[in-house]
Amino acid sequence: MGVSTSIAADEGTDAGIAVVTVTYPPVNALPVAGWYELARALREVGQDPRVRVVVLEAPGRGFNAGVDIKEIQRDPGPQSLIGANRGCAEAFAAVYECQVPVIAAVQGFCLGGGIGLVGNADAIVAADDAVFGLPELDRGALGAATHLARLVPPHLMRPLYYTGRTVSAAELHRFGTVWEVVxxxxxxxxxxxxxxxxxxxxxxxxxxxxxxxxGIDPVDVRRSYRYEQGFTFEANLAGASDAHREAFIATGGK
Incomplete structure (x- = not known):
């Protein structure tokens, strides 16, 4: 369990390729430490002079199910929530700011925090069973609209965000935001x-x-995402989030 990195030898077919693998079974929902671990791994490989491209993968049932909501609910105070928000921001930024291109290899579900990762990647290769979405409102949170907006047009992003519905890899391929579906x-x-x-x-x-x-991106993704996160804190302070998270846990995370 955790994040591992492999870098191909200097000679050979895969020279210059680093593979960062995230493994947090059963659904790749990352705890606070996991988001920071992923951020460190991406920054380290990006700084390695041998590396020219990174493949980010997360084998299992799905690529990423977002934050570990059970960890947040076990904490009687706000520290796990703060940690999750900051950890996500660091991991998303580490993808975007990685000194070399990052390719996300996505299968199964890519939800919540997963959208933040792939939305900041340089390219997405997806399995034909991959689906992408932000169930944030059903989890008592807000965020990653910044990254969903990099994947779909604005007037598709909004109803997807409001409803929590997913979009398939094939649909994203038609928009040109997924490189290949296999x-x-x-x-x-x-x-x-x-x-x-x-x-x-x-x-x-x-x-x-x-x-x-x-440098020519029209949106500062780090600042935009942190702006969104302020509304997550507001929702928590207003008491609007706990009930949604408890309901999610009560249904077994469905």
Whole structure:
């Protein structure tokens, strides 16, 4: 359980590719420490001069189910909630600010915090069973509309956010925000194939390109997401969140 990293040898087919693997069974819902662990791993591989591209994967039933709501509810005070919000912000930023391109390899469900990760990635390769969504309102939270808005047009993002409905990988492929959709058994192969194409480029120029592309983004994603999180705190202070989280836990997380 946790986050592991592998970097291919300097020579060979996969040279320059780092794979960051997140494993938090049963559904890859990350505790506070997990978000910070992921952020550290991404920043470390991005700083490694051998690395030219990162593949972010999370094998299991789904890519990411967001924060560990049970951890938040076990804490009688606000520290776990604060930790989850700050940890998510750091992990999302670590994807975006990674010095080299990041490819997200997504299967199954990609929900809540998962949207923050893939919305900040440079490319998404998805299995044909992948679905993407923000059930935040049903969990007593707000956030990651910043990142969903990078995946779908504004007037689709809003009803998806308000209803908590999901959108399929095939639909995102039609919008051009998913690079490729493949059968689940081919997901790793497809993500690595794209990674090899990127890793074949000059590493110095790739790092310059990542910085330059981030620099022309119209939205400051870190600031935008932290703005959203302020409303999550307001919802908690108003007493509007606990009941939703308890209901989610009572239904077994469904």
């Amino acid at each position: 059968p689940r058994e081919r997901l790793t192969e497809a993500a690595m194939a794209l990674a090899r194409q990127i890793a074949a480029k000059d590493g110095y120029l790739l790092r310059l390109a990542k910085e330059a592309i981030n």
